[in-house]
Amino acid sequence: MEQAPKLALMGVSRTFGDLTALSSTELAVKPGEFISVVGPSGCGKSTMFNIIAGVLQPSTGKVLIDGKDVTNQSGHVGYMLQKDLLLPWRTVLDNIVLGAVLKGGASRAERDEGVALARRYGLGDFINHYPAALSGGMRQRVALMRTLAMHHDVMLLDEPFGALDSQTRLSMQQWLLSVWEKEKRTIVFVTHDIDEAIFLADRVVVMTPRPGRIHEIIDVPIERPRPVSSLTRPEFVALKQRILGTIYNNASPANEEAAPHA
Template sequence: MTTTTASPVKIELRDIVQRFDANLALDNTSLTINEGEFVSVVGPSGCGKSTLFNILSGILTPTEGHAFIDGQDITGQPGHVGYMLQKDLLLPWKSALENITLGKALHGRVSTQDRQDAADMARRYGLGDFLNHFPHAMSGGMRQRVALMRTLSFARDVMLLDEPFGALDSQTRLEMQEWLLQVWQETGSTILFVTHDVEEAIFLSDRVVVMSPRPGRIQEIINVDIERPRRIRDLTDPRFMAYKARALELIYGNAKAGA
């Protein structure tokens, strides 16, 4: 469970249980993530990925258990982490820049400094010419970049990403994955990344948490021991193949047994 890094614990989920009526969505789940770590959660639908996600973001209070960030109990408290979904959720009436600074706007006024910071970040991450565009004038990949910058601008410490690239075509997706790794390396954020794409999870992460459904629980955690920065060619590395085989076996082998 422990990684080779000696960073302090950033996120801790302790004995989380989530029931929806009689339905057990998440069964006694604990997970610790260190500062600056990139951890992915994979698993078939119904394995509690999104439930886990909502609990960490504070919009869902679990039936049992607690969530901690920097050792502080944040169970059921929104506002401590940034999050992003497959849907970009950009407000159509706001420009890219105004969408990036949404977090500030929701907490009062957006200062000139906030706008400047957002613009600097947008330029650094390849959005310069789109600052003043409305979302409908941007491509899907661009919109997801704006959505991630909105998340970064709100809370770059801890970011939860729920299948952020799920709706993109495979080429754009790969571009976005490399871009995300660049952003992550520069910001030192702690990232929890939910996906059902095993390759994506392995390519991006330090650790891959494989979950199983009914009830949702952690089945195994795979340590991805491939050096960074990761490159496209790592996708065909024998170690990568071995991790992928293991993850697929856990997910699909299990599904077959259950059927």
């Protein structure tokens, strides 16, 4: 490790009663790195996500950000889910600056910054609208701006584009990459979509269930910036095959039943 990790999980695990949702996990994310996490349901993605976010206590282990122990402490990372979780009684602007509001009130400068964000990403005409008046894609953009406005170095995104149509999704992915390249944030991006995982990430973390664990971490050696055409390059397809193979071989029930006899 030539570089101190921005975010590190050290022996993090979590059990719920008899069930091991996440077995002991090590993960180090470099500053400015884009990590995707893929895996079938039950592989411990969400558990890991919630532990990093500080809203779930790990049974063992530590979460470090910049070498500082932030285990079970919230407020150190930006955080976004598939559900936009916008507050219906707050306008677009007031939702974007929610982080500041919750900590005692948004200043004029913070509100101006929120307005600038909304304008840059095509919501300039909706600053005073309530979320109910927006489409799904617009709401999700507001949710992402809310995460950006919190100025955390580490951003956790849990299938943020999962509910969008494929066109919107592709343009949101490219937008996210441009934001990430400009702002040098460290991103952990959880998704079901293997194409999306490879297209966005420097490394793909492949997780498998029973018990939930990191199965392998795969480098994505495709240079940036990545045009949409990189989705069809041979390296891309080879990576996709490898990840599909890993997930399929470990998740299929047939394989599980066969295992004791092997």
